């Protein structure tokens with residue numbers, strides 16, 4: 001995830017979005033709502049971010065991950081020394097750094113190739129070593145975006161082309177889920193009632209919700225991970241029993257992406273936020289109550305933004 005060749009011209013919105021692990025639309029929203037965007041625009045309407053702009057956005061994201069509401073995070077980032085490297089969390093539970101900025105895990109491709117090789121060889125200890133190294137050094141969001149996703153994506157493409165690698169997909173997912181589950185839980189979570197994370201009914205791709213649980217743990221947010229293939233009635237029951245401030249539902253495949261059932265989930269008092277992610281959802285049929293996100297970083301930001309109201 002290196003920057004584009006012409007750094008002098010600044011980074012495009014897409015390059016900055018990729019670097020931060022958020023959707024381009026999120027950057028546009030932050031610019032529109034909070035005035036934190038590119039300070040210079042090149043010809044026409046092209047938006048170009050200077051290194052200082054990027055540093056400010058990284059500072060804002062660190063503050064959001066540390067629990068600040070986005071507006072407040074933007075204000076502090078705009079006021080403060082641009083892009084100072086200190087993290088407001090310092091060392092959280094387990095000492096994992098907040099995953100923003102700097103070089104990316106596997107940015108030279110070596111780590112991605114190493115994990116892919118270990119996966120193809122079904123070498124679980126080597127996979128776990130590579131995953132733990134990236135998680136410990138870069139934090140969950142960067143390890144996920146910079147290392148895990150490229151390898152998963154490559155193996156998925158290999159499977160699509162050959163019909164093979166199903167054993168590899170299973171073992172790699174099991175090892176990565178184990179490493180993500182080992183990220184320490186927050187000692188003193190910011191929320192009393194855990195956020196609920198679930199896969200849609202019959203959805204077996206649970207790894208993204210493991211990544212989300214781990215990223216939330218790094219942000220000192222308690223989450224209850226219900227896992228794969230959660231029946232609608234089971235999720236409804238968990239909502240009634242725990243009264244979460246937010247619920248996240250993942251759909252990876254079109255077969256699990258019909259959102260009709262989401263409207264039947266029970267309400268809570270105080271009201272809960274419903275957030276959905278994954279390429280499976282039929283976006284134009286989502287109920288108005290469901291907020292879609294486009295990346296792990298955005299899911300963390302969206303779910304933490306409602307905690308103040310819980």
Ligand code: B12
Pocket residue numbers: 145149152153154155156157159160166169170173174177202203204205206207208209211212252253254255256276277278279293294295296299
């Ligand atoms: C690992 C894997 C499995 C494992 C899952 C194990 C587990 N515990 O998760 C197993 C082996 C069980 C499996 C099963 C199947 N799989 Co599969 N699998 C994969 C693989 C390789 C990785 C999945 C993954 O975790 N990806 C990482 C994700 C998050 O990548 P992504 O969706 O591209 O993510 C981006 C956005 O969605 C976004 N985003 C937006 N919002 C949010 C919010 C959060 C919180 C996050 C994290 C990200 C995010 O950011 C991303 C990057 O992070 C993918 C290949 C791939 N490219 O994904 C195939 C893939 C998803 N599988 C596929 C298929 C077809 C299947 C099966 C139907 C196969 C079969 N014939 O049985 C079954 C599924 C049955 C079911 N009903 O669920 C297809 C889906 C095709 C499609 N378009 O529907 C894929 C794409 C492979 C392929 N190229 O054919 N699979």
